[in-house]
Amino acid sequence: MNGPSVSVVFVCHDGAGRVLLARRAAGARDEPGTWDCGAGALEFGETFEAAVAREVREEYRAEALEVETAGVRNVLRPGSHWVAVVFRVRVDPAAVAIGEPHKFDRLDWFTPDALPTPQHSQLAPTLALAR
Structure with missing residues (x-):
């Protein structure tokens, strides 16, 4: 069995x-058709901040x-264990675009009281942690 x-x-x-x-x-x-925030694996030797910057560029351009x-x-x-380090990241809404269309088919902005489903x-x- 692999570690987390x-x-x-x-x-x-x-x-x-x-x-x-x-x-x-x-x-x-996993869970296609659902709305989610962004995430990615930390690469060997990478700082958390560098990983966040890289993943935001890859996923959201x-x-x-x-x-x-x-x-x-x-x-x-089931079948996985992740230690997730969660960040709040400010981005320019005008700069956002889908960078990985095989993973995401839509991006949109929401207020916390009007989140999409599923x-x-x-x-x-x-x-809850990021608030």
């Missing part, structure tokens, strides 16, 4: 109360303008 993997999870926001969410495409690793650590989650799911199983606890 480390991921960076990022809740992108516009600095004015809205969060950016992506709808997982049919080719997504935007630069991470402000990166703030929100906390850590232990994510146990949601990825890990979105609610991540947003």
Whole structure:
């Protein structure tokens, strides 16, 4: 059995109360059709901040303008164990575009009181930590 993997999870926001969410495409690793924030695996030798900046560029084609650590989650799911380091990341809404169409088929901005459904199983606890 392998040990846990480390991921960076990022809740992108516009600095004015809205969060950016992506709808997982049919080719997504899990839970296609659900809305989620961004995430990616930490690569060997990479700092958390470098991983966040890289993943935001890859997934959303935007630069991470402000990166703030929100906390850590232990994510146990059937067949996987992730240590998720969660960040709040400000991005420029005008710069955002889908960077990985095989993973996401839609991006949109939402206020915390009007989130879309269905949601990825890990979105609610991540947003609760990032608030």
